[in-house]
Amino acid sequence: MLDIKFIRENIELVKKACRDKGEPDVVGDLLIKDDERRELQAEIDEKRHEQKQHSASVGEAIKAGDKKKAEARKNKAKTLSDNIKQLEEKQRVVQAEWEKLMLHVPNIPAQDVPVGGEDANVIVKEWGDIPKFDFDIRDHLDLGDILGILDMERGAKVAGSAFPVLVGDGAKMARGLIALMLDIHRENGFVEIAPPYLANRDAMVGSAQIPKLEDDMYHIQQDDLFLIPTSEVPTTNLHAGEILAEAELPIYYTAYSANFRREAGSYGAETRGLLRVHQFDKVELVKFVLPEESQKEHESLLAEAEKVLQTLEIPYRVKLLATGDMSFAANKVYDLDIWAPAERKWLEVSSCSNFLDFQSRRANIRYRPDGGGALRYVHTLNASGVALPRLLVSLWELGQTERGTIKIPVALVPYFGGMEEIIPRVKIP
RNA sequence: GGAGAGGUGGCCGAGCGGCUGAAGGCAACUGCCUGCUAAGCAGUUAUACGGGCAACCGUAUCGAGGGUUCGAAUCCCUCCCUCUCCGCCA
Numbered sequence: 001m002l003d004i005k006f007i008r009e010n011i012e013l014v015k016k017a018c019r020d021k022g023e024p025d026v027v028g029d030l031l032i033k034d035d036e037r038r039e040l041q042a043e044i045d046e047k048r049h050e051q052k053q054h055s056a057s058v059g060e061a062i063k064a065g066d067k068k069k070a071e072a073r074k075n076k077a078k079t080l081s082d083n084i085k086q087l088e089e090k091q092r093v094v095q096a097e098w099e100k101l102m103l104h105v106p107n108i109p110a111q112d113v114p115v116g117g118e119d120a121n122v123i124v125k126e127w128g129d130i131p132k133f134d135f136d137i138r139d140h141l142d143l144g145d146i147l148g149i150l151d152m153e154r155g156a157k158v159a160g161s162a163f164p165v166l167v168g169d170g171a172k173m174a175r176g177l178i179a180l181m182l183d184i185h186r187e188n189g190f191v192e193i194a195p196p197y198l199a200n201r202d203a204m205v206g207s208a209q210i211p212k213l214e215d216d217m218y219h220i221q222q223d224d225l226f227l228i229p230t231s232e233v234p235t236t237n238l239h240a241g242e243i244l245a246e247a248e249l250p251i252y253y254t255a256y257s258a259n260f261r262r263e264a265g266s267y268g269a270e271t272r273g274l275l276r277v278h279q280f281d282k283v284e285l286v287k288f289v290l291p292e293e294s295q296k297e298h299e300s301l302l303a304e305a306e307k308v309l310q311t312l313e314i315p316y317r318v319k320l321l322a323t324g325d326m327s328f329a330a331n332k333v334y335d336l337d338i339w340a341p342a343e344r345k346w347l348e349v350s351s352c353s354n355f356l357d358f359q360s361r362r363a364n365i366r367y368r369p370d371g372g373g374a375l376r377y378v379h380t381l382n383a384s385g386v387a388l389p390r391l392l393v394s395l396w397e398l399g400q401t402e403r404g405t406i407k408i409p410v411a412l413v414p415y416f417g418g419m420e421e422i423i424p425r426v427k428i429p
Numbered sequence: 430g431g432a433g434a435g436g437u438g439g440c441c442g443a444g445c446g447g448c449u450g451a452a453g454g455c456a457a458c459u460g461c462c463u464g465c466u467a468a469g470c471a472g473u474u475a476u477a478c479g480g481g482c483a484a485c486c487g488u489a490u491c492g493a494g495g496g497u498u499c500g501a502a503u504c505c506c507u508c509c510c511u512c513u514c515c516g517c518c519a
Contacts, residue, residue, distance in 0.1 A: 038478090038479075041478070041479065041488085042479060042487095042488095044488080045478090045479065045480095045487060045488040045489085046487080046488090048487090048488060048489090049487060049488070052488095052500080054499070054500095055447080055499050055500045056447070056448090056499095056500080057499090058447085058500070059447045059448085059499090059500075060447095062447090063447095070499090073499070074499045075499080076499080077499035077500075078498090078499055079499095080499085081498085081500085243439090243476095245439095366476095368439090372458085372474090374476095
């Protein structure tokens, strides 16, 4: 969330952010509620001061042995105390309403982010050549079927539609890619994390999935736990409530996890096969950095995610998201899209975001500056590095041959036991 | 899941109804002293919010949330976490 002081001092800027991001503008309501909250707080502080003094005088009277005086003072103190309790009751309500409004104020987009919807996104870079095929190419569903490496129907039987089952070399490829990606990131200084796949409500508020995305997550009612929609959640919350030393920063983590998304209401052509699924694998990158470093760290984080695609030799483009297309919590976002020739479109495989102190305020992640001074909030960033299902779509479609086989990218061969090509082999009945 | 022990400042650790934002120690910082270092002496060292130009003042915070009381780190209740034992189970 934003600093309430910042909001008070930059009302128009915050309102503009709400407009540009397409979020409901609660700023007016928030300011009214904040006045109420502050006045109430001041009143309570004052009353408590009075009550404390009376209370202390009770002790003095008792010590002096003046029972009558003690009783009289006690009664007066009791009245004050009851009065405070009433005010506190009111404060609880006001505070809860205030917090709710605070959680609904989006982060401010960076200055260089284009204003507008999806159409205003800017392609800032393209890498690799889009290949031409001199035969009729198959899409990933056909390839998955021919090679016996993907089974959508049986996944639907077991769990529901959009729960794919990777089979044989399909599953092996997923495993190899996860290992390859983690190795790339580890080599570049990221500490590998194997996180919990369930997270509690506090964690979801901390990384800002709640309130906005609550309905997009699977929820386990019995324990009030959520299946993580991304390992950003457990990883960013790793340091929730902590005070780090400046010398400990920056902290880089990479985490593989399965991810779970309800994707309620999204059906149709966009969701065929592996394009949009309820459970998918992803390797995530998370950074905790000094505020003055976060812009630079954002660029290098993008480069880190790109490294995966370059290693796998997949043509991709980098998109700077416009205000209306970026997430609630983000200050600036790059998306990485890879080319899928049979789909004839770009598939998003990574979102690379700088949140500034938006998440760290919610999760209360601060650091102590060298040489003292007030505690400051760290800046957090994350990027997918990268998500698997669409990566498979692209690799299969790009790597296909006229014979219906799939060539394995050179960098992945060592992770594939030296195998260079997926050919039709054991097919489950 | 059951029984027990515990959770206090950067760390260790005392407190078990008012004089405690919290003794004492360690660590860190500042000054003095000193060929250098060590030791010694004196002092400083939590966070948030509100008020004031400021020195400063007020309020809250001793795992979290409720309660009892004029007054709670201290008593009661619920929950969370850690440890020990038992049970159950990949």
